[in-house]
Amino acid sequence: MITLYLAEDQSLLNTALAQLLGLEDDLQVVGTATDGQTALTEILALQPAVVILDIEMPQLTGLDVADALKQQHYAGKVMILTTFAQKTYFERAVQADVAGYLLKDSPSDQLITAIRRVVAGQTLYAPELVVNMLSSEQNPLSKRETEVLQVAAQGGTTKAIAAQLFLSDGTVRNYLSAVFSKLGVHSRLAAVQVAKAHQWL
Amino acid sequence: MITLYLAEDQSLLNTALAQLLGLEDDLQVVGTATDGQTALTEILALQPAVVILDIEMPQLTGLDVADALKQQHYAGKVMILTTFAQKTYFERAVQADVAGYLLKDSPSDQLITAIRRVVAGQTLYAPELVVNMLSSEQNPLSKRETEVLQVAAQGGTTKAIAAQLFLSDGTVRNYLSAVFSKLGVHSRLAAVQVAKAHQWL
DNA sequence: GTTTGGCTATGACAAATGTCACAAAAAAAC
DNA sequence: GTTTTTTTGTGACATTTGTCATAGCCAAAC
Numbered sequence: 001m002i003t004l005y006l007a008e009d010q011s012l013l014n015t016a017l018a019q020l021l022g023l024e025d026d027l028q029v030v031g032t033a034t035d036g037q038t039a040l041t042e043i044l045a046l047q048p049a050v051v052i053l054d055i056e057m058p059q060l061t062g063l064d065v066a067d068a069l070k071q072q073h074y075a076g077k078v079m080i081l082t083t084f085a086q087k088t089y090f091e092r093a094v095q096a097d098v099a100g101y102l103l104k105d106s107p108s109d110q111l112i113t114a115i116r117r118v119v120a121g122q123t124l125y126a127p128e129l130v131v132n133m134l135s136s137e138q139n140p141l142s143k144r145e146t147e148v149l150q151v152a153a154q155g156g157t158t159k160a161i162a163a164q165l166f167l168s169d170g171t172v173r174n175y176l177s178a179v180f181s182k183l184g185v186h187s188r189l190a191a192v193q194v195a196k197a198h199q200w201l
Numbered sequence: 202m203i204t205l206y207l208a209e210d211q212s213l214l215n216t217a218l219a220q221l222l223g224l225e226d227d228l229q230v231v232g233t234a235t236d237g238q239t240a241l242t243e244i245l246a247l248q249p250a251v252v253i254l255d256i257e258m259p260q261l262t263g264l265d266v267a268d269a270l271k272q273q274h275y276a277g278k279v280m281i282l283t284t285f286a287q288k289t290y291f292e293r294a295v296q297a298d299v300a301g302y303l304l305k306d307s308p309s310d311q312l313i314t315a316i317r318r319v320v321a322g323q324t325l326y327a328p329e330l331v332v333n334m335l336s337s338e339q340n341p342l343s344k345r346e347t348e349v350l351q352v353a354a355q356g357g358t359t360k361a362i363a364a365q366l367f368l369s370d371g372t373v374r375n376y377l378s379a380v381f382s383k384l385g386v387h388s389r390l391a392a393v394q395v396a397k398a399h400q401w402l
Numbered sequence: 403g404t405t406t407g408g409c410t411a412t413g414a415c416a417a418a419t420g421t422c423a424c425a426a427a428a429a430a431a432c
Numbered sequence: 433g434t435t436t437t438t439t440t441g442t443g444a445c446a447t448t449t450g451t452c453a454t455a456g457c458c459a460a461a462c
Contacts, residue, residue, distance in 0.1 A: 012306065012308065107215075108213055190355075377449085
């Protein structure tokens with residue numbers, strides 16, 4: 001019998017999956033949560049063989065939970081189950097030694113077979129991710145440039161940005177100018193648009 | 202026996218729900234789709250008693266499908282099943298005479314009872330929506346102001362905005378100035394932030 | 403029938419923004 | 433150990449942006 005724990009923000013999917021997985025002879029759902037903090041506490045108490053984590057959850061994200069479990073040298077397998085194939089999420093998940101990274105756009109029976117394979121020792125990554133990793137352009141901005149743009153995206157004035165980052169007024173304008181040049185735009189708003197589209201922000 | 206059709210973008214939820222609903226004695230899932238166009242065609246062919254529609258789907262949204270079904274004087278009941286309680290979505294749904302508007306953050310057994318009630322002739326709206334409708338502030342911007350801000354949000358220069366809307370350069374600046382004053386900000390970026398936060402954009 | 407509000411426009415001004423050249427220290431890469 | 437990149441800064445300039453006063457036209461409201 002494989003014991004499962006399910007952490008999923010969206011109650012409908014959470015309950016539906018819990019019931020469906022429970023119908024399988026070799027699977028048993030020992031607990032569910034709709035937020036990361038509850039999930040982490042209960043996982044450590046219940047010690048399920050497989051943990052299935054959504055990423056976007058209140059309080060702690062699924063990735064935060066995976067990190068915490070890694071630090072505790074958790075014995076069971078950890079799987080991430082999320083909507084989008086975001087490079088940054090995936091990279092963090094790999095860092096946290098997850099045994100599986102699946103997308104919500106594959107049918108539920110694939111999830112079930114994936115669980116069995118993970119228990120058998122396999123590591124499963126959704127194929128879309130590999131494609132996405134290769135095709136997605138990398139951020140041409142330096143760390144600081146990204147940071148400045150990020151703060152600028154909040155909509156504050158140059159002065160406000162400078163104050164928040166402990167920089168001079170002119171330096172901020174210089175950074176932004178460099179950002180614009182790299183992104184091929186001429187204004188903050190346009191830069192934010194482009195950066196968001198590429199998920200660099 | 203209640204015949205059901207399920208249109209849901211996310212395959213995992215789609216398949217999980219289809220299986221779960223099919224387990225009920227009085228429910229039968231006669232078809233599913235992951236996009237609006239397929240859903241509409243198949244619904245008209247299969248004539249299910251209840252149609253469950255997600256909103257955000259490729260090609261046609263659930264609301265588009267609901268509109269089309271209303272125009273055809275469709276005999277069955279139409280239910281919307283979506284993630285967020287957005288006022289604008291809800292209003293459109295009510296216009297399309299949907300029999301139910303449910304949120305994905307309630308458990309799956311509530312969906313099942315909701316289906317039975319809708320078939321019995323009841324109309325069900327998620328309680329969160331009523332709260333949301335009352336609490337959400339209304340857009341203080343005029344139609345044209347909203348339009349200008351919307352175009353400005355794309356990141357173009359004043360000239361580009363003016364060209365796109367067939368306005369003079371100065372008029373665009375005036376509109377934006379009025380928008381800023383109403384939203385309590387002093388820049389385009391900040392205005393876009395505020396407007397997006399309130400879902401006025 | 404007048405008043406109100408929305409749409410459009412111009413001109414002028416102050417402030418903010420974007421650009422460029424230049425420079426120097428620190429960190430990273432080779 | 434040298435070169436390159438990154439980070440930070442100044443000063444100056446052109447352009448863009450935001451603000452305000454003012455005004456005509458139109459439609460809706462009262």
